[in-house]
Amino acid sequence: PYTIAEPCVDVLDKACIEECPVDCIYEGGRMLYIQPDECVDCGACEPVCPVEAIFYEDDVPEQWSAYVSANVDFFDEL
Numbered sequence: 001p002y003t004i005a006e007p008c009v010d011v012l013d014k015a016c017i018e019e020c021p022v023d024c025i026y027e028g029g030r031m032l033y034i035q036p037d038e039c040v041d042c043g044a045c046e047p048v049c050p051v052e053a054i055f056y057e058d059d060v061p062e063q064w065s066a067y068v069s070a071n072v073d074f075f076d077e078l
């Protein structure tokens with residue numbers, strides 16, 4: 001799946017939510033999260049993010065690698 005990283009924090013632009021065909025991007029506190037089991041890897045959200053916070057999981061920059069599990073954990077804790 002795709003994942004949302006640190007640039008989203010306190011931004012929550014939500015352009016990605018408009019683009020997602022399966023509505024798997026959710027608001028949670030200070031950022032948005034992608035539900036990894038629902039994401040169909042279409043990539044539509046990535047280019048519309050104004051702060052470039054969205055990455056395919058294998059392409060998340062090293063310094064934000066913890067956000068991959070943060071996106072998973074967010075939904076596990078619901």
Ligand code: SF4
Pocket residue numbers: 002019020021022023024025034038039040041042043044045046
């Ligand atoms: Fe939604 Fe596609 Fe982005 Fe996954 S890659 S979160 S399905 S828009």
